[in-house]
Amino acid sequence: MRFTHRVAAGLAALTLPLAGLVALATPAQAATSVTATYVKTQDWGSGFEGKWTVKNTGTTTIDSWTLEWDFPSGTKVTSAWDATVTNSGDHWIARNTAWNGTLAPGASVSFGFNGSGSGSPSGCKINGGSCDGSSVPGDTPPSAPGTPTASNVTDTSVRLSWTAATDDKGIKNYDVLRDGVRVATVTGTSYTDTGLSKGTEYSYAVQARDTADQTGPVSGSVRVRTTGGSEEPQPPGDKIKLGYFTEWGVYGRDYHVKNLVTSGSAAKITHINYGFGNVKNGQCAVDDTFAAYEKAYTADQSVSGTADTWDQPLRGNFNQLRQLKAKYPHIKVLYSFGGWTYSGGFAQAAQNPAAFARSCKQVVEDPRWADVFDGIDIDWEYPNACGLTCDSSGPAAFRNLVQALRAEFGEDYLVTAAITADASDGGKLDAADYGGAAQYLDWYNVMTYDYFGAWDRTGPTAPHSPLTSYNGIPKQGFDSASAIAKLRAKGVPAHKLLLGIGFYGRGWTGVTQSAPGGTATGPAPGTYEAGVEDYKVLKNSCPATGTIAGTAYAHCGTNWWSYDTPATIGTKMNWVKSQGLGGAFFWEFSGDTSNGELVSAINSGLS
Structure with missing residues (x-):
C-alpha cells in the first residue's frame, strides 16, 4: 500500500536524561x-x-x-x-x-x-x-491450560473442559474467558456457561492462577455456536470483497472496527486485511501493541456494546475484530505484514524463509488472539525491485517466501499477497516469479492504483487507477487490464486475482486543463498528505467532472483529482465478472463515506 503513516500519540519513549x-x-x-x-x-x-x-x-x-x-x-x-x-x-x-x-x-x-x-x-x-530481592519469589507463573473443548451445546449453554495447567506451587483456580471477558472463576477444569443467546457464536479460553495469585498465559481459543436461532448468515455473494483496516486509523482518523458496523459495510464484505504487522530482523512482529491489543474501549465504542475491563486479557483492535466476527460469522480476517513502510524487512526474511514463516505463525497464532485471524497476507513492496527501499533478493525470493508460509500455515489458513500492478515491459511484475508463487497462494491483491500521482510534480495529470489504457496515457502498461493480462500470461489463474480499488484520490494543483494530460505546479492540498485525499472528502469538495479509462477525474479551481466513484466502481466490477476474476479489494475502509457508499458499490457490482 502506498501510504502507511502512523500517529503514535504518546506511545513512543522520550530519549531524555534520567532523573528522579x-x-x-x-x-x-x-x-x-x-x-x-x-x-x-x-x-x-x-x-x-x-x-x-x-x-x-x-x-x-x-x-x-x-x-x-x-x-x-x-x-x-x-x-x-x-x-x-x-x-x-x-x-x-x-x-x-x-x-x-x-x-x-x-x-x-x-x-x-x-x-x-x-x-x-x-x-x-x-x-x-x-522487587528488591529481600524475599525470594521461588515461583514462576503457571503454564497455559489446554485449549478448551466444547460439549453439550444447547440453545443457551455450553459445557467447557480443558487440561490442567502446571505450576511449581500449585494451581489455585482458572478464569473462564468468553469473547475475551472473564465470566467465571472455577477451581476445577470444567465449566458450564449458561444464559447464552440462540444461534450465536462465542469464543472461549481459560487462564490459570497459582497459589501466589500469579496468572499465566491465556490458553488457545475455541469457537462455539449455540443451537437454535436463524441460520448462520451467508457471505454476500460468491466473489471476494476484501477491505484493508489500518492499525493506525484509530488515532488521527478516529476510525474503529465499530465503524464497519455503523456504516453497514460489515454485512457487505467477505474478508478484512488488518495492516500492518512489521517485519523486523527477518521476522514478523506486532507493530503498535497499544492499538492492536491494549487500547480500552467503552461500551458505546465497542462492537458488542460491552466495555473493556482493566484485567481483560485482550483489548484493542484485535478484541474488536473478535467481536465483529461473532456478529458477522462470514467475515474472515487476515493479518497483513509489510506495506510501503515495512517492506524493507523482507530482504532479511528472504534469507531464511522457513524461520520467517515460523515467526509469522507464532504472531498469528498467539493464544490471546488465535481465533481472530484466519490467515496471513504479505505486502512486499517490492521483491527484487524498488519501493521505499530497493531490494536485490533475486527473482526467486518471493516464491520461496510464500512457499515457506504455505508449508508452515498449511491448508487450513489463507495465505495471500498484495503485489505490484506494474505491467510495463521489464517492470516490477517481471522482477519476481509471481507465476511460480501463485500455486502457494489463495489469491493476489493486485494493487491496480497509484499508477500516476503528484510525485511527478509538473504532471502530466493522469488518473491514478485507470481500468484500461487510453490515448495519451503517460506510460504503457500502467493500467489494470494490462496488469491482469500479464499475470494471467504468467500462469496465474483468473480466480486468484483480485482487482484493487482506492478509496481515495490523487491530485495536482496549478492545473488549468480539465481533461487529463495537463501541466501542474505540485501536489494538491490533502487532509493528511499533499496530493492525496479521501473519497468522502472529494465527493463534496471536488465532484467528478469527467471519466476516462473506466475511472473518474475532477477539475475544480486549479486543482485536478482522479478517483473512483460508485458509478466507476460499478463499471470495474462488471469487468471483474467478465474476466472471471476472484473479486475485488480496496484500500481502505476509512476513506469511504459514513454510510459505506463505495463498499456498497463493490457489493452490488459483484453480487
Missing part, C-alpha cells in the same frame, strides 16, 4: 530469581515519564513476568509501551508482551509509560515476590 531515581531495588541476593527497578526519566510538572527495568538475577530462564505496584491517589499511568499495563484503582499491574517475556539468566528488559500526577510507586512486587 526511586530506590525500590537493591542488589539481588544470590537466590533471588528476578528483581525490578524504577526510574522517573522525565518530569514536566503535570505529568512524567517512568521506566521499569526487570532483570533475571537467577540461574534459570524465566518465561514471563508480572510486575505490580501502587500509586498514591491522583497518580496514574496514561499510556505505556513494551508492556501491557492495567489497574484496579491505585493498584497497577504490568505484564510482558509476547516478545519480551523470556529472560535468560542475567538478562533484563525495560518498559516505559507516561503518567499524570506526582506520586511515586510503592509496594513493588515482581512475579509475586519483593
Whole structure:
C-alpha cells in the first residue's frame, strides 16, 4: 500500500536524561530469581515519564513476568509501551508482551509509560515476590491450560473442559474467558456457561492462577455456536470483497472496527486485511501493541456494546475484530505484514524463509488472539525491485517466501499477497516469479492504483487507477487490464486475482486543463498528505467532472483529482465478472463515506 503513516500519540519513549531515581531495588541476593527497578526519566510538572527495568538475577530462564505496584491517589499511568499495563484503582499491574517475556539468566528488559500526577510507586512486587530481592519469589507463573473443548451445546449453554495447567506451587483456580471477558472463576477444569443467546457464536479460553495469585498465559481459543436461532448468515455473494483496516486509523482518523458496523459495510464484505504487522530482523512482529491489543474501549465504542475491563486479557483492535466476527460469522480476517513502510524487512526474511514463516505463525497464532485471524497476507513492496527501499533478493525470493508460509500455515489458513500492478515491459511484475508463487497462494491483491500521482510534480495529470489504457496515457502498461493480462500470461489463474480499488484520490494543483494530460505546479492540498485525499472528502469538495479509462477525474479551481466513484466502481466490477476474476479489494475502509457508499458499490457490482 502506498501510504502507511502512523500517529503514535504518546506511545513512543522520550530519549531524555534520567532523573528522579526511586530506590525500590537493591542488589539481588544470590537466590533471588528476578528483581525490578524504577526510574522517573522525565518530569514536566503535570505529568512524567517512568521506566521499569526487570532483570533475571537467577540461574534459570524465566518465561514471563508480572510486575505490580501502587500509586498514591491522583497518580496514574496514561499510556505505556513494551508492556501491557492495567489497574484496579491505585493498584497497577504490568505484564510482558509476547516478545519480551523470556529472560535468560542475567538478562533484563525495560518498559516505559507516561503518567499524570506526582506520586511515586510503592509496594513493588515482581512475579509475586519483593522487587528488591529481600524475599525470594521461588515461583514462576503457571503454564497455559489446554485449549478448551466444547460439549453439550444447547440453545443457551455450553459445557467447557480443558487440561490442567502446571505450576511449581500449585494451581489455585482458572478464569473462564468468553469473547475475551472473564465470566467465571472455577477451581476445577470444567465449566458450564449458561444464559447464552440462540444461534450465536462465542469464543472461549481459560487462564490459570497459582497459589501466589500469579496468572499465566491465556490458553488457545475455541469457537462455539449455540443451537437454535436463524441460520448462520451467508457471505454476500460468491466473489471476494476484501477491505484493508489500518492499525493506525484509530488515532488521527478516529476510525474503529465499530465503524464497519455503523456504516453497514460489515454485512457487505467477505474478508478484512488488518495492516500492518512489521517485519523486523527477518521476522514478523506486532507493530503498535497499544492499538492492536491494549487500547480500552467503552461500551458505546465497542462492537458488542460491552466495555473493556482493566484485567481483560485482550483489548484493542484485535478484541474488536473478535467481536465483529461473532456478529458477522462470514467475515474472515487476515493479518497483513509489510506495506510501503515495512517492506524493507523482507530482504532479511528472504534469507531464511522457513524461520520467517515460523515467526509469522507464532504472531498469528498467539493464544490471546488465535481465533481472530484466519490467515496471513504479505505486502512486499517490492521483491527484487524498488519501493521505499530497493531490494536485490533475486527473482526467486518471493516464491520461496510464500512457499515457506504455505508449508508452515498449511491448508487450513489463507495465505495471500498484495503485489505490484506494474505491467510495463521489464517492470516490477517481471522482477519476481509471481507465476511460480501463485500455486502457494489463495489469491493476489493486485494493487491496480497509484499508477500516476503528484510525485511527478509538473504532471502530466493522469488518473491514478485507470481500468484500461487510453490515448495519451503517460506510460504503457500502467493500467489494470494490462496488469491482469500479464499475470494471467504468467500462469496465474483468473480466480486468484483480485482487482484493487482506492478509496481515495490523487491530485495536482496549478492545473488549468480539465481533461487529463495537463501541466501542474505540485501536489494538491490533502487532509493528511499533499496530493492525496479521501473519497468522502472529494465527493463534496471536488465532484467528478469527467471519466476516462473506466475511472473518474475532477477539475475544480486549479486543482485536478482522479478517483473512483460508485458509478466507476460499478463499471470495474462488471469487468471483474467478465474476466472471471476472484473479486475485488480496496484500500481502505476509512476513506469511504459514513454510510459505506463505495463498499456498497463493490457489493452490488459483484453480487
